[in-house]
Amino acid sequence: MNFDKLALKIAEHDKRAFELLYEQTRRLVFSVCLGVVKNQGVAEELTQETFVTVWQRSGEFRGNGYKTWILTVAKHKSINALKKNRRETPIDFFENERAGGSYEVDADTGIVLKTALRALDDDERQIVLMRNAGLKAKEIAEMLGIPRGTVSWKYAEALKKLKKLLEG
Amino acid sequence: MKKSDIERQLKNDLHQATPTAFDELWAKCENVSTETEKEYVLELETVAAGVENDTHRKGGKRLFNTLIALFLAAALAIVGVWGAAAGWFEKGGSTGKPLGSKGYFLLDINPSIEVDYDENGKVSEVVGLNADGKVLIYGIENTLVGETYETAVDVLFDRCILLGYFSAASETNAVLVSATKQTGGSDETMAENVRKLFSEKFVNKKLYGVALAGKDDPNLADEAAAYGIDAQKYALIQDYLAQVETLGVESGIDEDEYGEISIREIYEEMEELRELKIGDTASDAIEEMLEEMETALGGRIDGGVFEELETLAEALERAKTFDELSTIAEPLLSLLERLEADAQGDDKEIVRATREAVGMLLVGVETDKQKLQKTTEDAYKEREERYKDDFHNESEEPEGGFEAWQDQNKEHFENDWQGKKEDWLNRFDD
Structure with a gap:
């Protein structure tokens, strides 16, 4: 899939190309959003917002790295949502949820995913989600601004943690 | 539960959770302006x-x-x-x-x-x-x-x-x-x-x-x-x-x-994993030593010190790179030194043995770090000398000395090969 070529078609408002892009990247975008906000419902909204922005703004995209650009939009929106939520959340909520961030994990999320969202630290959680959504270690390293070896290492550490928790 | 089972289940959970409805998204897209x-x-x-x-x-x-x-x-x-x-x-x-x-x-x-x-x-x-x-x-x-x-x-x-x-x-x-x-x-x-x-x-x-x-x-x-x-x-x-x-x-x-x-990327990743492995092994070993010491002392020493040790142990748990370990090494050793000074009789011996073991382990980590960095050390020194030469050629000594001057000029030094590349490109065009 050549995403950069797809970008040109979407810039010309080609609905079919946009649908194809959505099919190919929705899980990646959702995993980026979920990795940041940890709440399935909020991540769904942010995924949709990301694609709306992509539809609006693809005309401005230049060069290569369209997929990275889309994921960056998703990450940016998620961080902003988290900040906004923190500003609007009463202080005592943080006292209870300090370790887990400011959104709660949905009760109906699958057990492994729920454990990952609740127990892993920020980097580990994002790495685990992005890796299992199909992103390469190199791409994750670029997204998070950390070396590729650290991605491999943290991924293994995160899986060990999950194994321990799920078995315990 | 195998690692592959966790991954399969996680992929499945993610698949279930990921939104699918394109029509709903499309309805929103149709209603928004594509104006910037x-x-x-x-x-x-x-x-x-x-x-x-x-x-x-x-x-x-x-x-x-x-x-x-x-x-x-x-x-x-x-x-x-x-x-x-x-x-x-x-x-x-x-x-x-x-x-x-x-x-x-x-x-x-x-x-x-x-x-x-x-x-x-x-x-x-x-x-x-x-x-x-x-x-x-x-x-x-x-x-x-x-x-x-x-x-x-x-x-x-x-x-x-x-x-x-x-x-x-x-x-x-x-x-x-x-x-x-x-x-x-x-x-x-x-x-x-x-x-x-x-x-x-x-x-x-x-x-x-x-x-x-x-x-x-x-x-x-x-x-x-x-x-x-x-x-x-x-x-x-x-x-x-x-x-x-x-x-x-x-x-x-x-x-x-x-x-x-590139070979550079493979090499970087191998070196990094080696460093992470050394750091991880060292931090685990130190944590274990501290736990053993705490058990051996059996609460006979001021609890406040152990709280400080606990904080350092938590930092150790997170520390994987050489730099992170180095940051923790000094406060940890000085805390153990204090603890040793306050301890009496056999307790003093227990703390001393722990402090020495931790110290030796950190020296080992430092040696490994030097081994890993040796390959580039000479080049680093040479480059620094060149910077220093250029610095001394400046008519006036910049405020902040060499370090500040180096920071200010870092980009220039890092990019000076770009000019050479462009020269080559021009020759190629000719």
Whole structure:
């Protein structure tokens, strides 16, 4: 899939190309959003917002790295949502949820995913989600601004943690 | 529960959770204007630039190389000399050597190049083994024939700088070198000579860099060719895969990346995993020692100290790199020193033994760190000397001294090879 070529078609408002892009990247975008906000419902909204922005703004995209650009939009929106939520959340909520961030994990999320969202630290959680959504270690390293070896290492550490928790 | 079970379940959970309805999204898209919202443009561009800058500094170089590669590929096809070079892999590697060839050495940087030499150490053929390799030797493949192998290394090294394959901005420039006799078996003397030449060049050019010993294993040639790479690069990838397996981590290099990944990237990842493993083992061992000490002391010492130790132990749990460990080492040792001073009788001995064991372990970590960094240490010193020379040539000493001056000029030093690259490009256009 050549995403950069797809970008040109979407810039010309080609609905079919946009649908194809959505099919190919929705899980990646959702995993980026979920990795940041940890709440399935909020991540769904942010995924949709990301694609709306992509539809609006693809005309401005230049060069290569369209997929990275889309994921960056998703990450940016998620961080902003988290900040906004923190500003609007009463202080005592943080006292209870300090370790887990400011959104709660949905009760109906699958057990492994729920454990990952609740127990892993920020980097580990994002790495685990992005890796299992199909992103390469190199791409994750670029997204998070950390070396590729650290991605491999943290991924293994995160899986060990999950194994321990799920078995315990 | 196996690791693969967790991954499968996680993928399934993610699949279930991911939104699917395109129609709902489309309804929203149809209702929004595709006009640019001024306020948001700035915000988005800032973010995109911030995240992609680092990538695209490298990506820009890659784009440049790709463009040159495409142009040269077209040029080569037109003049009809493509076949000889392009058929290398299809012919099963380095076959059909020129008469009088004593052997060949392989250089992998990504570019990958093969240099054949005769009994007098003179170059008899130079072949680009991949697209980047063809770019690197374009226009000089014939002129290098008859020159000494030292000259060939010299010229190829400079071209690597001009095209950005070696860069002052990188701390892990790397080349993989092996040499094979025409009659089979490795030519260790030649391999060592070439590696030494590269090491010297890194120092002379004030670049961080390392010349690694490769293994040109003929048994790997077919598998390597299937990925479009040579046997020694494939052997290095196999070493990397063995390392990740031993460490129990997943490979960060996918098969479809074998052709494009540089030796520098593989080397960086191997070094980083080695560092993380050392750091992880050390922090686990220290944590264990502290726990044993606490148990042995059985609450006979002021609890406040243990709270401080607890905090340091938590920091240790997170510390994996040498720098992170170094930050914790000093407060930890000084806390143990205080504890030892306050302890009485056997307790003093318990704390002393722990402090010494922790100290020795941290010294061991420091030694490992030095070993890992030794390869680039000389180059670093040389480069720093050059900076200092330039600093002393300034008419007035800048405020803040050398360190501040170096920071101010860092970008200039890191980018000075760009100018050389542009010179080369202009010559190429001519």
